[in-house]
Amino acid sequence: MASERRYAVLAHNELGTFHAKTAHGVMAYGVSPTVVVIDRAHAGHSVREIVPHLQCDAPIVASFAEAKQFGPTALLIGIAPSGGVLPPDWRAEIVQALESGLEIVNGLHLTFRDDDEFNAAARRGGGSIWDVREPPASIPLFSGAAWEVPAHVLLTVGSDCAVGKMTVSLELARAARDAKRNVAFVPTGQTGIMIAGWGIAIDRVISDFAAGAAEQLVLTAARDHDLLIVEGQGSINHPAYAPVTLGLLYGSAPDALLLVHDLSRTEAVGFPTPVLSYSELIRIYELLCSTVKPARVVGIALNTSSLSPDDAQKAINDAIFETGLPCDDVVRNQPHNLWRAIAPVLTQKTRPVRAKARVPSS
Amino acid sequence: MASERRYAVLAHNELGTFHAKTAHGVMAYGVSPTVVVIDRAHAGHSVREIVPHLQCDAPIVASFAEAKQFGPTALLIGIAPSGGVLPPDWRAEIVQALESGLEIVNGLHLTFRDDDEFNAAARRGGGSIWDVREPPASIPLFSGAAWEVPAHVLLTVGSDCAVGKMTVSLELARAARDAKRNVAFVPTGQTGIMIAGWGIAIDRVISDFAAGAAEQLVLTAARDHDLLIVEGQGSINHPAYAPVTLGLLYGSAPDALLLVHDLSRTEAVGFPTPVLSYSELIRIYELLCSTVKPARVVGIALNTSSLSPDDAQKAINDAIFETGLPCDDVVRNQPHNLWRAIAPVLTQKTRPVRAKARVPSS
Numbered sequence: 001m002a003s004e005r006r007y008a009v010l011a012h013n014e015l016g017t018f019h020a021k022t023a024h025g026v027m028a029y030g031v032s033p034t035v036v037v038i039d040r041a042h043a044g045h046s047v048r049e050i051v052p053h054l055q056c057d058a059p060i061v062a063s064f065a066e067a068k069q070f071g072p073t074a075l076l077i078g079i080a081p082s083g084g085v086l087p088p089d090w091r092a093e094i095v096q097a098l099e100s101g102l103e104i105v106n107g108l109h110l111t112f113r114d115d116d117e118f119n120a121a122a123r124r125g126g127g128s129i130w131d132v133r134e135p136p137a138s139i140p141l142f143s144g145a146a147w148e149v150p151a152h153v154l155l156t157v158g159s160d161c162a163v164g165k166m167t168v169s170l171e172l173a174r175a176a177r178d179a180k181r182n183v184a185f186v187p188t189g190q191t192g193i194m195i196a197g198w199g200i201a202i203d204r205v206i207s208d209f210a211a212g213a214a215e216q217l218v219l220t221a222a223r224d225h226d227l228l229i230v231e232g233q234g235s236i237n238h239p240a241y242a243p244v245t246l247g248l249l250y251g252s253a254p255d256a257l258l259l260v261h262d263l264s265r266t267e268a269v270g271f272p273t274p275v276l277s278y279s280e281l282i283r284i285y286e287l288l289c290s291t292v293k294p295a296r297v298v299g300i301a302l303n304t305s306s307l308s309p310d311d312a313q314k315a316i317n318d319a320i321f322e323t324g325l326p327c328d329d330v331v332r333n334q335p336h337n338l339w340r341a342i343a344p345v346l347t348q349k350t351r352p353v354r355a356k357a358r359v360p361s362s
Numbered sequence: 363m364a365s366e367r368r369y370a371v372l373a374h375n376e377l378g379t380f381h382a383k384t385a386h387g388v389m390a391y392g393v394s395p396t397v398v399v400i401d402r403a404h405a406g407h408s409v410r411e412i413v414p415h416l417q418c419d420a421p422i423v424a425s426f427a428e429a430k431q432f433g434p435t436a437l438l439i440g441i442a443p444s445g446g447v448l449p450p451d452w453r454a455e456i457v458q459a460l461e462s463g464l465e466i467v468n469g470l471h472l473t474f475r476d477d478d479e480f481n482a483a484a485r486r487g488g489g490s491i492w493d494v495r496e497p498p499a500s501i502p503l504f505s506g507a508a509w510e511v512p513a514h515v516l517l518t519v520g521s522d523c524a525v526g527k528m529t530v531s532l533e534l535a536r537a538a539r540d541a542k543r544n545v546a547f548v549p550t551g552q553t554g555i556m557i558a559g560w561g562i563a564i565d566r567v568i569s570d571f572a573a574g575a576a577e578q579l580v581l582t583a584a585r586d587h588d589l590l591i592v593e594g595q596g597s598i599n600h601p602a603y604a605p606v607t608l609g610l611l612y613g614s615a616p617d618a619l620l621l622v623h624d625l626s627r628t629e630a631v632g633f634p635t636p637v638l639s640y641s642e643l644i645r646i647y648e649l650l651c652s653t654v655k656p657a658r659v660v661g662i663a664l665n666t667s668s669l670s671p672d673d674a675q676k677a678i679n680d681a682i683f684e685t686g687l688p689c690d691d692v693v694r695n696q697p698h699n700l701w702r703a704i705a706p707v708l709t710q711k712t713r714p715v716r717a718k719a720r721v722p723s724s
Contacts, residue, residue, distance in 0.1 A: 242609075
């Protein structure tokens with residue numbers, strides 16, 4: 001499941017910006033080390049000098065040719081080209097990496113496996129291509145096997161998309177590891193997949209198989225872990241993305257849910273649809289789970305990055321008062337307090353609901 | 363939107379059996395006439411002699427060569443080969459049809475467009491291939507445009523998959539046409555698509571775009587109709603298919619819902635998951651709609667084919683008593699009574715929920 005990659009991260013001109021957030025995520029949370037970054041605008045510095053919070057001392061070089069000396073096994077495309085078209089110089093460096101036998105880890109919408117030049121370079125040099133967003137060719141329908149895993153499954157569910165479900169999942173997994181739990185972060189979107197080195201982008205799976213894909217991830221992670229923290233997607237009332245949310249809610253067969261909300265969000269990304277209150281969200285998520293396999297919301301993780309320290313604490317207190325549940329901002333305040341509050345319930349399994357034998361009507 | 367096809371239906375040996383249910387659906391409800399059926403076991407008869415309820419006088423012949431004289435424009439694959447592999451004689455007749463310039467209408471899982479022999483025959487003769495299950499190459503994300511159509515949208519929602527949502531939708535559309543409403547049946551699964559001659563199999567759409575696909579269907583049908591009856595899929599608590607259900611629930615932007623249930627069903631197809639009660643189903647469907655664009659359940663259509671006439675009437679009365687809603691079996695009792703009961707509300711549009719401007723906190 002976990003990979004043994006050593007990353008060269010391609011991030012020309014953008015390492016310090018928001019556009020490199022995939023690269024930042026991989027450096028902050030990735031299971032595979034970043035040994036060198038390729039960014040001609042920041043060559044000669046270390047990552048830490050450009051992005052202090054990453055605590056990463058990898059050198060920055062100007063080209064793939066210079067990066068090779070650091071022994072990378074994979075080239076990770078750490079930023080997205082503007083306009084969606086690969087610049088010619090990126091293309092040349094990707095070809096060089098493939099010719100040098102490296103694996104290309106690509107989270108872009110562009111499918112590198114469909115590119116004749118890349119395929120030819122891979123054949124020449126023994127390199128390979130991993131298009132992270134492309135689901136496996138054959139995903140089975142949901143079967144119910146995920147109901148039977150002995151591992152406890154915690155799923156993060158959101159008030160909207162892009163509120164911080166992945167970060168919360170990763171931070172809680174860190175706290176669980178610190179507490180000596182045998183925990184797996186289960187990635188369901190492209191950044192999470194690049195961080196963990198495995199996973200399926202559920203939003204790219206054919207809708208009939210979305211729940212089946214989530215189930216496969218749980219079955220895989222449950223082989224050698226006894227606590228799974230599944231990265232959620234979207235929100236149950238997002239007009240476009242809710243089907244993905246529901247595929248995860250049923251397919252990952254959670255025993256417990258953790259609600260994630262960003263205090264700056266009042267409507268769904270891209271739509272006038274209102275973000276629901278904590279109690280409305282809890283009611284809907286728990287109601288849906290109660291029809292297939294019960295799971296309760298056991299805590300709330302808030303993204304308070306838009307608020308002052310005082311307002312953040314007030315927002316946390318408000319959420320506790322409204323719901324009676326443990327609540328914290330796991331980035332601002334570290335994940336350990338929230339972890340300790342919810343850990344005691346993250347051992348109990350719930351059972352799927354089963355139809356009772358019907359009494360024949362007259 | 364509606365096609366001008368004249369069908370030859372390929373149904374070797376199986377016209378009279380359950381395996382020809384797609385062919386039966388097309389002949390019972392299709393907008394395009396069936397001019398000839400190819401079935402070597404029943405050649406020399408008319409369809410009506412083999413399947414009396416279809417009221418179709420098309421002749422049955424033994425081969426495509428004989429079928430040509432009836433002037434078909436399309437060959438519809440009306441049955442599925444056992445084991446999923448096309449028998450050699452079917453393959454030969456499909457090739458002949460393509461060489462004769464016909465369109466092949468294929469609802470099988472097999473993708474004919476990927477078949478070299480079929481493609482070559484199409485090039486030779488000017489024929490074409492429509493793989494009904496294959497969604498269009500480019501489906502946009504849900505945009506909210508479906509919220510703005512002037513047409514009233516009624517969506518059928520189910521207690522499970524395969525309870526009769528398509529049939530109910532078609533029967534109600536028939537009653538609406540009889541009542542001079544300008545109504546469109548909006549197909550979302552392969553049989554419905556073959557009947558109507560257009561549509562998208564939502565279960566085959568990538569999950570991020572399921573709601574967008576449903577929206578496109580509504581936008582298309584709303585161009586020249588003022589009542590749309592959208593064929594629903596699955597059930598909101600089906601462990602595997604619920605994401606498709608939710609994509610339709612948000613994507614088709616219904617103003618009203620019609621609940622469909624089969625009285626013989628106590629658990630979800632393939633799972634021990636219980637079928638919910640009418641009131642539970644109504645509560646969940648209406649609750650979800652209330653978070654994006656409100657829609658109420660305005661009636662219930664029951665499939666009572668497993669029951670005696672007395673038990674069927676009792677089941678209908680029970681549903682009315684439990685819910686206070688109009689209820690009927692639109693096959694057993696014809697659709698006109700249920701239509702008359704719900705028609706008055708099938709004119710009112712609902713508006714999407716919009717977030718209120720937030721009062722800045724402190």
